[in-house]
Each structure stands twice: as C-alpha cells, then as structure tokens.
Amino acid sequence: MASVVVNQSISSGIRTRFAPSPTGFLHIGGARTALFAWAFARHFGGQFVLRIEDTDVERSTPEATQAILDGMTWLNLQADEGPFFQTKRMDRYREVIAIMLDKGLAYRCWASPEELDEMRESQREQGLKPRYDGRWRPEQSPGKSPPPNVSPVIRFRNPDDGSVVWKDMVKGTISIANSELDDLIIARSDGTPTYNFCVVVDDLDMGISHVIRGDDHVNNTPRQINILRALGGQEPVYGHLPMIHGPDGQKLSKRHGAVSVTEFDRQGFIPEAVVNYLARLGWSHGDDELFSREDFIAWFDGSSLSHSPSQLDYDKLRWVNQHYIKQASEAYLLAELQRRLAWRSLHAKWFGDDAAMVMIALVRDRLNTLEDLADWACSLLLAPNLEDPVIAQGIGQALKPEAVPAVEAFLGKLKTEAVTGDQSLAWTADHIAQEIKRVIGLHAIKMPQLAIPLRWWCFGRGQTPAVDAMLSILPPSVMAERIEAGLNHYRGAGS
Numbered sequence: 329m330a331s332v333v334v335n336q337s338i339s340s341g342i343r344t345r346f347a348p349s350p351t352g353f354l355h356i357g358g359a360r361t362a363l364f365a366w367a368f369a370r371h372f373g374g375q376f377v378l379r380i381e382d383t384d385v386e387r388s389t390p391e392a393t394q395a396i397l398d399g400m401t402w403l404n405l406q407a408d409e410g411p412f413f414q415t416k417r418m419d420r421y422r423e424v425i426a427i428m429l430d431k432g433l434a435y436r437c438w439a440s441p442e443e444l445d446e447m448r449e450s451q452r453e454q455g456l457k458p459r460y461d462g463r464w465r466p467e468q469s470p471g472k473s474p475p476p477n478v479s480p481v482i483r484f485r486n487p488d489d490g491s492v493v494w495k496d497m498v499k500g501t502i503s504i505a506n507s508e509l510d511d512l513i514i515a516r517s518d519g520t521p522t523y524n525f526c527v528v529v530d531d532l533d534m535g536i537s538h539v540i541r542g543d544d545h546v547n548n549t550p551r552q553i554n555i556l557r558a559l560g561g562q563e564p565v566y567g568h569l570p571m572i573h574g575p576d577g578q579k580l581s582k583r584h585g586a587v588s589v590t591e592f593d594r595q596g597f598i599p600e601a602v603v604n605y606l607a608r609l610g611w612s613h614g615d616d617e618l619f620s621r622e623d624f625i626a627w628f629d630g631s632s633l634s635h636s637p638s639q640l641d642y643d644k645l646r647w648v649n650q651h652y653i654k655q656a657s658e659a660y661l662l663a664e665l666q667r668r669l670a671w672r673s674l675h676a677k678w679f680g681d682d683a684a685m686v687m688i689a690l691v692r693d694r695l696n697t698l699e700d701l702a703d704w705a706c707s708l709l710l711a712p713n714l715e716d717p718v719i720a721q722g723i724g725q726a727l728k729p730e731a732v733p734a735v736e737a738f739l740g741k742l743k744t745e746a747v748t749g750d751q752s753l754a755w756t757a758d759h760i761a762q763e764i765k766r767v768i769g770l771h772a773i774k775m776p777q778l779a780i781p782l783r784w785w786c787f788g789r790g791q792t793p794a795v796d797a798m799l800s801i802l803p804p805s806v807m808a809e810r811i812e813a814g815l816n817h818y819r820g821a822g823s
C-alpha cells in the first residue's frame with residue numbers, strides 16, 4: 329500500500345533518536361542509550377533527534393524534562409533536531425487516527441472494561457491465552473449498534489496471519505506470530521493517543537532510520553512495526569540494548585551507587601570519563617578501554633554490541649575517571665574545585681586561586697574523583713579534629729617522644745620568624761624543607777618521624793604529597809596554630 333502519512337520531506341540517510349519519558353532523572357541506562365544512538369548517527373554523518381515522550385501527563389514533569397536536557401548537555405550529546413515534545417503533536421496524532429479510521433486500518437471498539445474482563449476470564453477457563461477477540465471489528469459486528477453513552481476506544485486492526493520478523497542490530501532475528509498480538513488500542517475513549525501509536529507516528533514523521541533503545545521495548549516492536557507497515561512506512565532498523573545491572577548482577581538501583589547522570593556529576597565524575605565508560609557497557613572494540621569520543625564515533629558502526637546485560641563496575645569507572653582527571657586542564661580542575669567548595673560552603677581568604685593551583689598540581693595524580701579534590705581542599709581549609717579516632721590513632725603511631733623536641737624547634741622557628749615577624753612570605757616549600765632538615769639533623773631523628781606527625785596535625789592525613797610543598801600552602805600562622813594545637817593535645821593526652 330502506498331504511504332498514507334509518511335513525511336517525504338525528511339532527508340534520507342541515518343537518523344537516530346533518543347526518546348526519553350520525562351518521569352524522573354536521566355538514568356545511566358538512558359544515558360547509554362542516548363550515547364549509542366548519538367554515536368551511531370555521528371559515525372555515519374547522520375542526524376540525532378531528541379524527542380521527549382511526555383504524553384503520560386500524570387507521570388511527566390517539567391523538572392524531569394529539565395533533568396534530561398541538563399544531563400544531555402552535561403554528557404555533551406548534542407541533538408541535531410529537537411527536543412520535540414509529544415504533547416505538542418496531539419493534532420498530528422489525531423489526524424493520523426482519522427486517516428486510519430477512514431482507510432479501515434483502525435476501528436472503534438465499544439467493549440466495556442467489565443465485558444473485556446469477562447472475555448479474558450472465559451478464555452482462561454478454556455485454556456486460551458487472554459486476548460481481544462475482535463468483537464468490534466467491522467466484519468464481526470455488522471449491524472451491531474454501539475451501546476448508548478459509551479465512548480469507544482480506537483483499535484488498530486492487527487494482521488491475523490503470519491509473523492512480524494525483524495533483524496535486530498543487537499539480538500539478531502526476532503520473530504513474533506501475529507496470533508500473539510492484540511488489536512492494539514491506539515486512542516483511549518477520551519480520544520488521547522496511546523504510547524505505542526505516538527512512537528510510530530513520530531518515528532515515521534521524523535524519518536528515523538535506526539531505533540536504538542533498551543530491550544525493555546522488544547515487546548512493543550512487533551506492534552509498532554505492524555502499525556508502521558499499515559501506514560505505508562518503511563520500518564526502521566531496530567537495535568535493543570540489554571540492560572545495565574549493578575555490580576552484583578541485580579537490577580541497578582540507588583543502593584549500588586549513583587544511577588542518575590546528575591548524581592555522577594555530584595560524586596565527581598568527569599563527563600568524558602562517564603562517556604568513555606558507558607561506551608564500554610554493552611559494546612567493545614578489541615581490548616580498548618580508554619579512548620576519546622572521536623575514537624568512539626569512528627569505531628561505533630553498530631557492530632560488536634553485546635547480547636547480554638552489562639554490569640556497572642564503579643571501581644572501573646573510578647579508574648577511568650582518574651585517567652581523565654590526569655588529562656584535565658588545570659583551569660577545568662580549578663573551576664570544578666570552586667563549584668564543589670561552594671556546595672560545601674567552604675572558603676578562606678588565604679585559599680585563593682594561586683593556593684588552589686599549587687594544591688591541584690600536587691594532588692591531581694592521586695584523585696579518583698573531583699570530590700577527592702574538594703576533600704583535599706578541606707584538609708587544607710579545616711583544622712583536623714584531633715579527637716577523630718583515625719587521626720588520633722595515626723598520630724599515636726607516628727609520634728615518638730624523641731621527635732617532640734624537633735617539632736618544638738620547628739614550631740619555635742616558625743613562630744618567631746614567620747608568625748610574629750614579617751617573614752610569612754619566606755616560608756616557601758624550599759624554606760620549610762631546609763628548616764625540617766635542620767631540626768631533624770639537630771635532634772638526630774629521621775624525616776618521617778617529623779613529617780608524618782606534621783601531616784596529621786596540619787592536614788588530618790598520614791599521607792600527602794611532599795610535606796614541605798603542602799605546608800607552604802598554609803599561611804604560617806595557620807600552620808603554627810595547628811602544630812601548636814597538636815602538641816598541646818599530645819601533652820594533654822600524655823599527662
């Protein structure tokens with residue numbers, strides 16, 4: 329049959345779409361679907377369309393739509409067209425329904441819910457699979473008059489015979505017998521179009537060549553293909569991606585860790601790292617684990633897609649993230665640090681951009697996430713809580729009585745020269761290193777005997793990058809205060 333509704337003006341070529349329902353945040357599974365659909369279009373020089381499937385007005389919210397749009401921006405997955413909103417296309421759906429009624433592709437059904445329940449019950453009793461029996465198909469109801477005061481639904485006249493067969497990009501050939509499929513309701517009794525129908529009209533109108541989506545939609549596909557064909561459209565190629573599970577193989581949920589794109593951002597993952605990691609969930613290119621977006625686009629031709637569910641491995645994601653943090657520009661890290669410190673309402677006059685840059689250069693190779701960067705800044709900005717059991721234990725193990733005079737000597741010099749005098753600027757990393765060397769020589773102790781207690785007292789950590797460089801970030805008065813507090817605490821505990 330010639331096409332009745334297909335929009336011929338859409339250019340041919342590869343056109344994919346991401347079609348989220350705005351009922352919550354952008355889930356990591358949705359993000360992976362979006363990424364694959366986007367990369368496939370990019371690989372073939374095609375177009376990527378964003379469509380918001382918001383016809384479920386009860387569950388769709390503007391906040392969720394915004395979260396999806398923000399998530400897409402964060403992942404830098406730019407749509408070539410859209411976002412289109414299904415709620416803005418109601419007239420079009422009604423138009424197509426009218427055409428289908430007119431052509432006999434769909435019909436009105438006045439069966440009441442009670443009547444349908446009875447029908448299913450009796451089918452079950454006969455050992456049959458419950459299924460609409462076509463009682464209001466025109467040929468089965470000649471002369472039958474509709475019940476009064478009942479608004480009909482509209483059903484698609486599904487083919488009776490044969491099977492719907494498609495070659496799935498991921499799952500291979502799938503075949504579903506038409507005898508398994510109902511005459512699908514395409515418009516409810518209040519006239520609103522149903523989900524599967526809107527998807528078909530949109531995929532046709534938007535000239536979608538490849539539908540890449542989660543495999544929770546496999547059951548919808550034969551129904552959609554039948555409607556597409558009835559409308560005279562060429563069905564797209566379908567690719568159904570298996571789910572992403574948690575590390576334990578169970579359905580991914582919040583108890584496993586972050587599941588929304590927003591949460592990955594909050595936890596300090598870099599968008600490029602998330603994109604790289606997601607690309608490997610359900611797809612592979614040899615043993616390649618770390619690759620750029622450009623490489624991904626160049627390699628992603630729809631082959632090598634995995635048939636089985638993948639598992640989100642947070643440790644591996646952190647490893648990928650670490651790689652991207654090492655590669656990130658200092659300006660990016662500084663901006664991220666400022667954003668994250670603002671969330672924590674943390675600031676100090678002395679911790680300006682210059683100090684932050686010194687810290688970034690020192691710690692960047694130790695970071696798994698951008699939140700770790702903010703944690704390092706906290707170590708500088710906040711005096712450690714000496715009652716904290718981890719810190720107390722660390723100091724207890726590191727501080728030997730023979731090191732105390734060396735600490736006192738160091739503090740004494742610091743106080744006379746830097747704190748009370750006007751020598752603050754002289755307390756550079758080099759100067760601190762010299763001073764540490766001098767006092768450990770004088771008191772015949774080893775470097776760690778002084779350096780490790782200083783780390784605990786000044787930063788609340790037993791391990792840091794070079795202690796002289798770290799200390800040089802602190803204003804000498806702050807350094808003196810912390811060391812003094814540490815010594816007092818030690819003396820108090822000892823007495």
Ligand code: GLU
Pocket residue numbers: 346347348349381527540541542545
């Ligand atoms: N709106 C559907 C969802 O969010 C996707 C539909 C489709 O990709 O065909 O699950």
